[in-house]
Amino acid sequence: MKYSAIKVKERKLHITLEDLKTGSDTVLKQVYNDNRAKFLNFARRYSLSEEENIDVYQDAYIIFYENIMNGKVEGFTSSISTYLFGIGKHLIFDRIKKNKRLLHSEFELTMIGEEDQIINSLEIEEEALTSEQELLKHYFETLGKKCQDLLTYFYYRGYTIQEIMIAENYNSENVVKAAKSRCMKTLRERIQAKDD
Amino acid sequence: MDKQGLLYKYFSNQLSDKDRLHFEELLLTDSEFRAAFDYEKGLKLAIKKSQSEKLKSKLASFEKEIQSKKITRHRKSKVYSWSIAASIAILIGVSWFGYNTFSNPNYNELFDTNYEPYPNTVHLITRGEAHLSEEKKAFIAYESGHYKEAVSLFSTLDQNLNYLDLYMGISYLNIDDTEKAIELFRKAETKDHEFKEAANWYLALAYLKNNDEQRAKTVLEKQILKYEFKKIEASELLMLLQ
Numbered sequence: 001m002k003y004s005a006i007k008v009k010e011r012k013l014h015i016t017l018e019d020l021k022t023g024s025d026t027v028l029k030q031v032y033n034d035n036r037a038k039f040l041n042f043a044r045r046y047s048l049s050e051e052e053n054i055d056v057y058q059d060a061y062i063i064f065y066e067n068i069m070n071g072k073v074e075g076f077t078s079s080i081s082t083y084l085f086g087i088g089k090h091l092i093f094d095r096i097k098k099n100k101r102l103l104h105s106e107f108e109l110t111m112i113g114e115e116d117q118i119i120n121s122l123e124i125e126e127e128a129l130t131s132e133q134e135l136l137k138h139y140f141e142t143l144g145k146k147c148q149d150l151l152t153y154f155y156y157r158g159y160t161i162q163e164i165m166i167a168e169n170y171n172s173e174n175v176v177k178a179a180k181s182r183c184m185k186t187l188r189e190r191i192q193a194k195d196d
Numbered sequence: 197m198d199k200q201g202l203l204y205k206y207f208s209n210q211l212s213d214k215d216r217l218h219f220e221e222l223l224l225t226d227s228e229f230r231a232a233f234d235y236e237k238g239l240k241l242a243i244k245k246s247q248s249e250k251l252k253s254k255l256a257s258f259e260k261e262i263q264s265k266k267i268t269r270h271r272k273s274k275v276y277s278w279s280i281a282a283s284i285a286i287l288i289g290v291s292w293f294g295y296n297t298f299s300n301p302n303y304n305e306l307f308d309t310n311y312e313p314y315p316n317t318v319h320l321i322t323r324g325e326a327h328l329s330e331e332k333k334a335f336i337a338y339e340s341g342h343y344k345e346a347v348s349l350f351s352t353l354d355q356n357l358n359y360l361d362l363y364m365g366i367s368y369l370n371i372d373d374t375e376k377a378i379e380l381f382r383k384a385e386t387k388d389h390e391f392k393e394a395a396n397w398y399l400a401l402a403y404l405k406n407n408d409e410q411r412a413k414t415v416l417e418k419q420i421l422k423y424e425f426k427k428i429e430a431s432e433l434l435m436l437l438q
Contacts, residue, residue: 025254032258058255061246069247071209129245130238137242155240156247160208187239 017076020068032061035081046092056095060088067122069157090124139190147183149155154180199229203236258317261357261428310433313338313366314394329362337361343370358389365395369402378402393425412438 036081038056043053067073073083083118129137140148153159153167159178171177197205202219205211222229225338258385327334334349341375346367350360361384368377384395396419403412414438419430 006366007339028254029258032255033262037263054259058259061255062251065251066244066248088336128239133238133242133245136239136248140239140242141246151239152243152247155207155236156243158209160210162205190321 016081017068017073022099023069028065031080034059035084035181038081039084039088043088046096048092048095051167052095056088056091057084060084061122063087063091063092063122063126070123072122087122087124109130135191135194139187139194142190143183143186146179147186150176150180174179199232203233206233207240208234223403239324303404303407303409306433306436307401310404310429311369311401313370314362314398316363318363334363338367341370343367347371359391360386361387362391362398365402366398368407369398374402374406378406393419393423396423397426397430400433403431409437 002180015027015031020031033053033181039057040050040053041062043056044050046054061084064080064087141174142153148170150164153164155160161173161180164170165173165176168176170179197215197218199222202211204216211331217426223233224230227436229423235340251338252278318331318335330349330352334346334353337343337346344367349362349410350364350367353360361380365377365380365384368380370376381395381399385392385399396415400412400415401418403415405411416430416434419425421429
């Protein structure tokens with residue numbers, strides 16, 4: 001862990017899955033900057049504006065990153081840019097459908113081979129939150145950092161109690177379990193308190 | 197296995213095939229279990245959303261950095277071509293014209309070069325939200341450049357919100373109500389919060405737009421002495437006004 005943190009201080013040529021998983025902002029930025037021009041160039045083939053293309057790039061990047069964090073991507077079978085293009089193409093297609101814009105040619109958006117497979121293995125759709133879930137989000141964000149981290153490890157990254165214990169330096173699994181129950185209790189109480 | 201254990205296994209991706217059958221059956225038959233599951237599933241989605249919003253704002257800051265580098269490059273090349281143009285002008289001997297332009301800066305042009313709307317740092321706007329608060333609606337109008345609408349939406353909000361004077365001022369500036377904008381920036385600048393630095397900078401620009409060189413200079417001097425926001429731009433602008 002420490003070693004990779006030192007390594008990423010300098011500009012790296014090959015970013016690994018582990019580098020991305022550390023959640024380091026330096027890596028996040030480097031990957032963003034390295035793939036941006038390539039992606040925008042590719043996206044210009046379609047009928048969206050430059051601003052929309054940047055927006056799509058960011059959304060594709062977020063989806064890619066989420067799938068790394070939740071363990072859906074277990075190893076790079078393709079280059080990072082292939083993942084981004086695959087997701088990006090899907091998002092562009094979605095937007096064009098929504099905007100009801102005409103495509104220059106239907107063929108251009110047919111996905112082929114590698115990119116197609118990528119899409120199938122990832123979690124892409126983002127559901128809008130219901131009002132209860134908006135509340136959960138709001139009160140989750142009012143929790144202390146320790147609670148937010150713990151619940152994020154569990155629900156967002158799918159860590160087991162044991163993995164959380166190691167990642168966050170807890171003394172035992174029971175301590176993690178107790179902490180998790182406390183955080184959940186606080187969350188429930190805060191939501192209930194709003195109605196009182 | 198108890199129900200709590202099943203939920204735990206589900207969310208940490210450890211359900212065996214046998215567990216899964218049991219799990220799915222409970223979802224259909226046990227309403228209490230179903231409610232507990234929905235709650236945790238909702239929390240999972242809420243955390244995901246919270247993470248993706250954080251990520252989006254990080255990416256937006258990377259993007260801003262890229263864009264601002266581009267602008268600096270653009271400005272440099274502008275200065276370069278301007279210096280060529282200036283030498284030619286001197287060469288062909290229209291020094292009188294040159295003298296005149298330098299001694300009377302074009303305030304509108306200076307305003308246009310330096311003005312860009314302050315980014316929305318208050319509300320992250322994401323697509324597909326079911327319920328929009330008035331506050332969010334105001335920022336959507338602001339971000340999409342519908343300043344008239346933004347003014348009327350901002351006016352409905354609690355006037356003590358610390359960011360309000362700044363964003364409302366900028367909206368007024370865009371619909372050419374400079375006096376109102378000046379009033380709001382001055383008000384924002386007297387308060388103690390994170391937006392006062394920006395408010396002072398926009399106050400200088402508003403004076404410039406009003407051709408009030410003297411006040412613009414005073415405010416710019418203050419910007420350079422007291423604040424970090426747009427410090428370099430402020431000193432460049434001040435030099436042009438001297």
